[in-house]
Amino acid sequence: MAEALKVPTMAEYMAEGKKPEVLFWVGCAGSFDDRAKKITKAFVKLLHEAGVDFAVLGTEESCTGDPAKRSGNEFLFQMQAATNIEVLNGYEIEKVVTACPHCFNTIKNEYPALGGNYEVMHHTQFLKSLLNEGKLKVEGGKFKGKRITFHDPCYLGRANGEYEAPRDLLRKLEVELVEMRKCKSNGLCCGAGGGQMFKEPEPGNKDVNIERTEQAMEVKPEVIAAGCPFCNTMMTDGVKGKNKEDSVEVMDVAELIANAHDL
């Protein structure tokens, strides 16, 4: 039986009068969604492996407000932002890493004007920097040579122009990286953004995640790599909808690396 993960909180650090190097912002999906929790744990394992001095907010963390803002509830968004910024500033946080592109975008771009200024990184960017600093080794392992395609999360790619960090990590895993017809700045959304995750779609002739899964299937991947818990859910559902769950896995980049390391 695996032992419980060691996940220090900011409160504990504070009690000891210490400050971690980086705050890991887990996000709502990463905290509560069963599938996303696995990504969270994989990332924590990698942080431990690389010897990163980190902490989480735990019960002091709250939704960034992204789904509220994009649904039009600016009021709720700013309430959430104000609460979170108060907590983050209270702990004098300087650097934030998160495995959710929505949290990443919101804290990085929308919090500064409201008084929250931090260096914010997406976990794939952070992992890449660990790799560059030699703290983390990423190599082939069991994914070597596997056919993998990367689905760009809108809020990492188009929204913030980061297309290469996740791909660089995948290349390090020595996988056969194949690109979909629609990728990078032309990538098709998984269908979850803008509050869609929490509601039924408007009438149409198809679900967006099915369309995107079909695009992924065109390149015949063994794994669809994702970098966002919401994309992950949407693509997993899409693969199930196509009855392909036995032959195609949907995995976060962090999970791929952790798995390759047998963590």
Next chain:
Amino acid sequence: MQIIAQVLFLVALVAGIGFFIRNIRRLVRNIKLGKEVDRTDNKGERFAKMARIAFGQSKMVKKPVSGFLHVIVYVGFVIINIEVLEIIIDGLFGTHRILSFMGGFYDVLIASFEVLALLVLIGVIVFWIRRNLLNIYRFLSRELKGWPKNDANYILYFEMVLMVLFLVMNATDYQLQLNGAPHYASEAGITGAFPISQFLLPIFDGMSNATLIIIERAAWWLHILGILFFLNYLYYSKHLHILLAFPNVYFSKLRPQGEMNNLQSVTDEVKLMMDPDADPFAAPAEEEEGAEPEKFGASDVFDLNQVQLLNSYTCTECGRCTAECPANQTGKKLSPRKIMMDTRDRVEEVGEIINTKGKYEDNGKQLLDDFILREELWACTTCNACVEACPVGIDPLSIILDMRRYLVMEESAAPNELAIAMTNIENNGAPWPYNQQDRLNWAKEN
């Protein structure tokens, strides 16, 4: 005789330009119906972006076929219009090819205009085929039925005619020069070089000088009147983009696409609520007597900002946004192009009321519901694909977001499940009904 022609030309020119100025004034007035927004920062970066995207057409060529053809038509059209300068001077002063004193260089100019005219003609014909005969997704949408489709075709016919007139004018002029006709022929020999229109000469074979002059004059007049007409047609057409693409890109958002503006009015209110020292009863007193409380979000064009209205006038109706839109691709009603077209239609409607009545009087309509449906707004995933795809720097998403803001904050009209998710966020700090105290439970689970 000559002097009458000169006077008529002057009248046409003044009328054409006068009408154009009137239209531009209306355009500016209508755009100013929107809220002010400060985009005076980062001038250098804005200029560079304009040079790259509007002048350099960097986004157009992302679709290689239409991009390449568009560059030809665009370059051709702009350069051939240098010739208009000469036409205007000749028309006003009754001269013949006034710029021909440039000698060899003039020949090169005229020759390249001719080559470009032919290329434009070919490009425009291919455009027509693409638009009318090939089933291209973005040309088939509902919002293109009727006027928008006709508008697109008219302009293609128009450009075809203009290019043909230009070549006919040159061909007959050349023939007249060869014939040694007075006013046309010059002692220095042939003025201009006619690599393309020379092939039209057989058509005019055997015609008398008088007939040739009539044809040449007719082509000359139709060409210049056509250009004046075109100038004034712009305001009513998607072709306004040939002028507005430049300011539109200049004023477009420079921040990361994912960043959506924070509403200052909300920030002020949240600050007041969070401030422990604030007297909760003092809040209303701060507002001026009789001042309307600020409206959140947009239900009509007056609530949008000036850049968003400029966007609507700049839209080329190309549909690149709609072709990339995940909602549209999966059969939802949302089409970002339609959002822009509706916005322009509504602002034009408001403008028409101001034209006739002197000021806006409520006509019982607004942008929301009468033009843009809620079903369209709620289908958006805020993925930014439309913004990325637009070749002229338009941001349809910002309008969608502002209208959602109105629906949620002014009308509490979010779809039910979304309203539940928001209540969850408010109460438990997550869109799902989990307790915030359980937020770290994952660390203990295996």
